Amino acid sequence: MRISRAKAVVGIAALVLLAAGCGSGDNGTGGTGSDVTLTVSRWAGPAAEAEVQLLKDFTKQTGIKVRVDAIDYAQLKQKQTLAAQNKTGDYDLLYVPEAWYQEYNKAGYLVALDQYLDAADKADFNSTALDITSSGGKIYGLPDFLQSPLLVYNKDEFAAKNVQVPKNWDELLAAAKVFKDKGTGIAFPGRQGSAVVDVLSVVAKGDGGGLFDAGGKLALTSQPVVDSAAFLTSLMKQSLDGSAGWHYDETTKAVQFGQAPLAICVSGLFSVAEDPAQSKVAGKLGYAPIPYQQTAAGLLATWSYSIPVGSKHEKEAYQLASWLTSKDTQVKMIQAFPGHLSLRTSVFDDPSLAAKAPWLPAVKETLANATTPPLSANGAKLTDALGAGMNGLFVKGGDPAQMLQSVQQQLASDF
Template sequence: MTILRHMKSMMAGTALATIVAAGGALANPYEPYEGTTLVVSWPSLSHFTFAEELVEEFTEETGINVEIDYIQYLSMRDRQLLEMSRPEGEYDVVAWVVMWKGEYVSRGLLTPLSQFFTNPAIVDPDFDIDDIADAYLQNGGVVGGERGYLPGVSGALYGLPFGAETSILAYRKDIFEEQGIEVPTTYDELRAAMAALDEAGIPALTSRGATGHQVTAAWLMHLAPLGGKIFDEAWNPVVNSPEAVEAAQVMREVAQTGPDGIPTFGFGDAAAAFLQGDAAMHLDTLKIAAMSRNPDLSTIDGNVGYALHPVGSRCGSETGGFAMGIPANSPNQEAAFLFLQYMTSKQGDQRMVELGGDPVRISTLEANTEGFDEYPVVAEQLPCADPDWRPLIPEWNELNIDVLGQALTKVITTDDPIQPIMDEANEQIRAIMEREGYYKWADYRAGE
């Protein structure tokens, strides 16, 4: 059953969802927007290319045309900022990496979604936003709560997750069985498994490690479960805390026991090392599961197991990926909302699974455990996904690449003591935060 036919059947007996036309006939909620053309800015990544067929179905069922502007995701922010800053932009829908949401909202570039959710003519009563994984929704779409980017009563919804992710552990079942190694559930067990694999001459855990945001992302994978943070509650940087230094030490051990080349690896390289049989473990985004089933990418399908991200002093897996929203200067905002709703509806989420994408709804994960061994793990992992995994502030790009991305390269490419490296990074971060005014109120009150 197509999404529109399903919607019609569900709406037929629901008075709140009925639009009454002249003469009392039921109207098509998409009809006022038939012939509209939406322009959508998407990254040229697999989840979004898989979605093309769903977009075609949207056009077929609604009469709303869609043009997709695919951009390499690292170049997408500059293009989107340019278009959304014009009096009237080209884009009606944009997908953003979760780190960009605060910047977009602070510049007044996005439309709050609340105004659309108050319009019964365009809101599907079966949309059930509570079914969307809360970690994904908060991480990708909510702005203005605690610290400006976390949940809170002052927060507002600007986007819906699409292509969102958390981290899980993928491992080679055959290697673990041959070596008699238990699947690690804690960081102590993970480090012990790395050492045992290394002693057996088997590269242990693959990882990103290229200078800049890649090596920082790898470090963050360990920072959260080991109890570390980037800032304390007063925006003081704490990347030199014992927890942060331990996470950096784990990174060093990963580079020493993992496959050759980690200091040059981006995500694709790290994933390829696992998929081509050159590493026994992969601890990163859940997207590795779909990649492992792809014969064009993987030689290890059938030998991969999935487990929760190991726990340190707490559980804390990644929150990341993408969300979609509506630019403030879009000329077709209601039609754009209908597109967002369609793509992230229960039926749309199920279609994304069928097309090879990653679901964002708990019900979809629970309904598709057969054939997707990672889905039960992801559903169990999501309550531990950390919405403060990285600070989603406008300054993060600079901190991520220019400070931490340089310091952590020293960690994994030298034998220098780690504490002084992280102390220097901490000082650099504090100077940036001082420059951006994060301590003005504290300084003002201190002088009263």
Template sequence: MMNKKTWFAVGMSTMLFGSVLAGCGGEEKTAKNENKGETKEEQVEVTLAGWGGNPMEQKLLKQTLDEFEKKYPNIKVKHEVISDQYMDVIKTRLIGGEGPDVFYLDAFEAPAMIETGVLEPLDDYVTDDFDIDDFEKPLLDAFKGPDGKIYGFPKDYSTLALFYNKKMFAEAGLDVPKTWDELREAAKTLTKGTEVYGFGVAPELARLYYIAESKGGKVVTDNKASFADPKVVEALQPIVDMRLKDKSAAQPSEVGAGWGGEMFGQQKAAMVIEGNWAIPFLQETFPNTEFGTAEVPTIDGKKGTMAYTVAYVMNKDSQKKEAAWKLISFLTGKEGMKIWTSKGFALPTRKSVASELGYDKDELRAALVAGAPYATVWQNGTNLPIIMNNFNNQFVSAFLGEQPLDEALKKAQDIANKEIEAK
């Protein structure tokens, strides 16, 4: 009796799986066929997926999309906002064959996504009108595959700059630090016990990458972690010393803030290194905190900062590639980008738009724009997510003084490389 039941169960589930798999296969085929038979006059709906922004950003995007629909009346854009766990949702939808036609992709995630082959190479769509040379080159290169093809066009970017509290600086009679040594001295003066810290640190690789490489060491070598290099340790040691020896630095969670911008806004840090996103946040949430921005202090006389960029990419399985390209080319074209970046929530990746909008002369944004030419783009191969995860985990413990930095980084590097090898 038992046997019969078991066999029945096995048979039934095989059948079910068979039908499920068959269902998926069929859909893919029709998708490919329909793609060719698209005519221009037909009404098409393109789905665009991205994460949400603040209300002003949402409004700007809406405005840009309205302009697009006015220009191409036969294309309707269905905008979907994925508010949390963006990459998880996108990956799952792509696997299920329900991916959006056009979506945001962070440069950091780009190499791994390009490798899987789910993105459409865009070179064949590009016309002379689109003016590809207008993009800031490092930002565009972030979306080039190993085959040299372009898989996405950057929609905007931000670099990091030093945010300083004007009032605290005036009270202490300090000048804005130009070098990292000056910053360290200033942080000591500005610290008031555990009430106000001179410098708010985000102990993450994404924020420390350029510092880690400032003494000639490399964080990633041949797609593997190499940040236990003594040169990297030497470069990062001052940050740890600032917290443990000088007691002049802290991470946001130590003062009950969620991130650096909040810590700075609550006046619990006199200086933080943040990006463009912090400007509207501070102006809206903490209008009483008077702040200024400056370029990130130099290390050994060399300038450095990070650049974070996001692109519009196209789903390879999209059934409406022509319309999808029109959308991408409008959004990253001069016209669309100008509307999108007009309020300064994001910085334009096109040189022509940047000079037209004049952000290089903006009081708060000039320091961010100035960083673009020497910034390190936050991206390095397909294994950076693993490397970052392990770095962050161990660096925090060194930052909190649980173990020496060199030991922590050695441990993190070993674990990361083990994980990469097992992949």
């Protein structure tokens, strides 16, 4: 689940070592000088490359040098946990996805950050994102990045067919049918895997429910989840041919090359569809929450910066994490890599980003009612089983309630 979603964001996966320049001295910003070098562990790709360029400013401001160990997602956790278990001090900052925090905190890998984080700064972060990194009432990570699925549509195609932007399930089914009857339809990520589970989670949240109940128990047989699975099964019937085998990469390409007039895509790939050098529809796209029954909903698939126990430069590491997640740096990061989405509330209203990232208003609307991917160590089991079940409904048909009951029973001992 996490691997496929990470690929959708970074686009490439390679073992690289990137440096953030040298610099020296302290320019009055609290730096400790050029004798300190921090090493950051994170995944590779365009986001890492953009970050490295920004880190040159951090070095100029503080005199602190930074090395970025940017590697393939599939090896990232292994390297982080090995360093944390042995307290080697190899890393001063870890880039951690939401699904790893429960394990890392239970194992005692991370340093609590409450002593450094002031109230005003804390208030600007998305509160649910902070909760993801927290354990025992303490905060162990500063939220940096999120991705979430949205409805993406071609404004010209909608105008030509006199189709309004859908807000609820019936309207989305009707809009998709208009285009299906004309030979296209909605591009939907129906392949077994994380995307279809993400979308089901968001749709259920928008119907007042979720994959888990208020007490954290698996709730696949709850009415909102059953209804959401049935709705998505109906939506697949109005999809572009091949959608049952697609993930986010394919739905984005269908929009990007003008094949699909509407689609469910993930935010990390929006910038590709808006790039005139890569897209036939750049500047023609609109963005909206996935249609809902009660309230617009989103997904908090997040990455946050944490300090591992054993860091040789804990204070400087927090200084770097704070700088990376500050509003100013977050705005610059989006300007450099529009696929970046911040978890700072104030960033969404920055006027300099309106043209660069036109999806921000829709994302902001969904974050007030956002769910998370499965956070427990058994989350991958749920994604595999539920993804297979949903894909089975799309390809072979069947009763959504029975499928969900089967998966609930199959995973009863794991949740």
